[in-house]
Amino acid sequence: MEIDPRRSRELGMGRPISRRDFFDGVAMAAGAAALSGLAGCGLGANLGRIGTDDLEVPYAVRFPPTLTGLQGNTPAALSVPHALRDDRFWQYAGTPRATGETYDLVVVGGGISGVSAAFEWQRLNPGARILILDNHDEIGGHARRNEFTHRSRRGPLIGCGGSQSIEAPSVWTEEGKALLDQLGVEVHRFEEYYDQELYSGLDMSDSVMCDRESFAAEKLVRLTDDLTPEQLADQLPIADQAKTDLITLYEDPPDYLEGMSRKQKQEQLASLTYSRYLLDVAKVHPDVERFCRTMSNDEWAYDTTTFGAIDAWGSARGWNYPGFKGLGLDNDKPSRYNSPTMIKEWGAEDPYIYHFPEGNQALVRMMVGRMIPGFASATDMDAITTASYDYGRLDLSTNKVRFRLASPVVSVANDGAPESATSATVGYFDGHTIRTVRAGAVIMACWNMMIPYLMPELPSEQRAALRQAVKMPMLYAMVQLRDWKAWHTAGVDRVRWTGAYWCVSKLDHPVSMPGYDFPRSPDEPATVHMIATPAKGGMAPAQGAVAGRHALIRTPFAHMEYTIRDQLTRLLGSAGFDPERDIEAITVNRWGHGYAPEYCRPWNAFYPDGPFPAETARRQFGRIAIANSDSVPAASADAAIAAGHRAVSELMAL
Template sequence: MSLTARDLGMDLPISRRDLFDGIAVGCVLAPGRAAAEPAREAVQEAQDRAAPFTVRGDTGEALSVPHALRDGRFWEHAGPPVPTGERFDLVVVGGGRGGLSAAAEWLRRRPLASVLVLDNRDGEPSEEYGEHDSHGERRSAGRGAGPLRRGTAPDAVMCDAESFGTDTLVGLSSPGWIDRLPIAAQARRDLLTLYGDAPDWFPGLSAEGRQERLAGLTYSEFLREVCGAHPDAERFCRTMSCPEWGYDTRAFGAIDAWGTGYPGFGGLGLGRDEPSRYNSPTVRREWHGPVPVPPAPAPDERARLRPSSPVVSVRDGAGSASVGYFDGHRVRTVEAGAVILACWNAVVPYLVPALPEARRRALREAVRVPLVSATVRLRDAGAWRRLGVRRVRWTGAYWSWCEFAPPGGVRLLATPCRSELGPGEGSAAGRRELFRTPYESLERSVRDQLARLLGPVGFDPGGDIAAITVHRWGHALAPEYCRPWHPFYPDGPFPAEAARGPFGRIAIAGSDAGSCAGSASEPVARGEAAVAAAVRAVEELSR
């Protein structure tokens, strides 16, 4: 059933904080028009009876300066830099986990040092999705860090209209659930084989040969080309990897699908004592169980945090380094005894133009994976309780995962990566599409999917939603070398090794510089990457 905008509650007045051309504008939106500056009473009335919709993360405001640098437009209008007269022992570029870890490690070694942390976002220090734990759908050892907190497998799968023409919710806890899937009969038989008594797909090959064969395939290719699975069976499995990796099984390697317990590998006779040398760093690092993610350091009161200050230039001089940042009006510069770039690697070439071209190319190869998450506050959680499940994976809708978060919230996750293009190209293409997606479309998709899921048990998307917060992260998960996309893995040489290392008084940190460089001998899980890279950068500048 197709729901209209009115059915979804999109016609109700809503208190919003939208961002237009990098300027925060508070307004009340009514159907088809944006009201002019309304009276205080009207604003309060709308807020009292409407569901607030907020966008956080990579907003237009936070990205306007980095994108202008990338496009070569910034310095045309910026004007000459203005020195502030400030000097710090260390300036950290980036206020996420890596930046705060670098500041904390520097101050641990030098308690009396002066430290400045510059971040492009406003408010609290930015959090990096790559350092979060997550859920995933798997059946045995091997857990990868990902965009959401670690949890258990889904209780149900929504075989949605986007994939199979109609919405059908199927619980996974009772025997015979495969027989209830709205897919072709042959696809159900194929899934029974994959989940049950899968054969030996590679007779005659050694264990090393089988692993090498898996390393050359994505999981979707394994299902289609090796198992001969019906397209409906592959389509049913496609979003299994989304909550954990940020892309679907068209980009997720078969060797890591085996390592994390996906169906179809039972007949290969591969031992579970140790991972394959071809498994990605995260899978190898967490083979014997989840690795605790180091807690995010709280901002050290001895370090000064300056938000809404995107850095635009870093130059290593004769006696000190110079760091320029945009304060919203002009470029200001501070002097630094040392600089740690705990930002996206792909941004570094635009900040440090003096870097050798080989390092610039290597840094640009670190393409991060985009994510969108939403938090919905419900006025009445009764419908979700009546549904009888907590976690739901969707097979093809925009939001691929949703879960109930007691006492009255819902969390959703979307993975914009164009997975058919691979993790790198797909992330870049998905990020472009994400930044072109209107906020209204994000809100409508949240309301629509909750209505489709919970409507049959009495949910009203217009009256039962109290607030929606969307976190938009165009550059969310740190990239990770993996098969089949990086044939140089695990033996190297790795582009990240060419990208990192000190450059005068400048060192490169951030999770891009950590998880990318993981190898079969030194695996680094995503959750550890930013902290490990921060400690290494401080060590490099201390020699």
């Protein structure tokens, strides 16, 4: 979408709100300019201490959750990794300087996997000295917290900018369940904290926006409980034949694979995407496929031109993924071709309510607060959201556990042959100089695809497998509104868009915690969560991720803001929404490397029988073990936790 200057003024782009814009580090010129670009991206230039015992500077008073504009994978966080990737770092970086620091464990990556690994290591070794290094300016990696202030509220509005929920806790990994127990997170209490009837009690519902990017006319349709397929089809701006086909898909689809056995049907579904199933097997009108295309974006970060038909069958419920009822397949158990998480969660009936206001960063803050004295004023489930935090405590030399932000790791190596080494050396860039620390053990809880650039001595087979750990790009925007009266008037709380830039717009999860009240009245200020999935469709997830990320990295914040304002106005303008008046702040959490895509059909022919690239990629290498959700792979918090615990167990066995 091109930015129209006149439309920009109408949308309030000129209004002073909390926003920032950046040029990405990937655009830095080579040569000397590259190093000067790197020198401005470290913690010394951003928000804190350089982090060595002999060169400590106090934190500037900046609380990361309150930062607006572009957050997440910012240019500052990406410039060093991109310089390493593009082979333009070492020729200008200078000679590494040893800090003299020695740790029992160094963790590379401060997300859920890395922090849970450090937490488990300390549990097993209470006196251990641990250093966590991360390239971002905030703890938690993808588990990021966003805060907004409003004069009418006693405290801030809190939302999540990444890892959202404790999803399906009844089938979490044993490591994940054990961590929740250690932290005192009693998930059943969310039944009280999460108001499951707030929006429905105000006659608000889920909805779909048939947008002008997909259809000739734009139409919002509320998916109310009493809506019938005929009523839905009648409201959609689609061809008459498409309406007939859609009604058939929902109400009484035939057996499109008649004559095949159960096994043959599942094999056929495993060979197709859902879009191809609709077009080539069910032979519906193209408007039907366009209507369904974004059904998978929110959960999988890619659309149905990539999403497998076998997983669409496994996910079919409500208004999502129609067209399978006539196949006669037994829904009591999954297919062996379903994705791993789908198999794990098959039959789990946990409601989607296990959600802290800040998402899963609450878990990270509980762990960090218990490992680092003075960081958090409280670390229990009920108080973590409203606790106060002192980022100046994260990297004190007196700490047993230290957390060093904006310190991208640039090298990791065993000290000697991997089979006999008793220590390793880790190098990181502090914004000015490469500094090194020694460690008895190292856990690589960073993006796995970066590990070959940090550890070139790995076996070639393992480097090749690690490079296959390509993550899906995601955008999570949090928009502070003056109130949410227009949403109430429109009668919607969540909207799926069929083809616009942002595929989901929804009012934030209605969860209150002790001392924190979610805005229950439409007259109160609120936050809106918007999701965009830049991956290109029609190709394998990894290929689509790369293509989408290339486009994302060139997309300025101004374009993101413009599309946010434009879509909210198209959605709510007739209900009284005024973007210039009603939008008070915008934070876009850019995750160019977001979800870890699972092995899936039809794209991974080796699935489900193996061998799996991740098994080769995550092999221990001397004193160095590999974690992160990439090493599973799965885009879930409990998978990240399990990977961290596995890495700890491997190193403990040495």
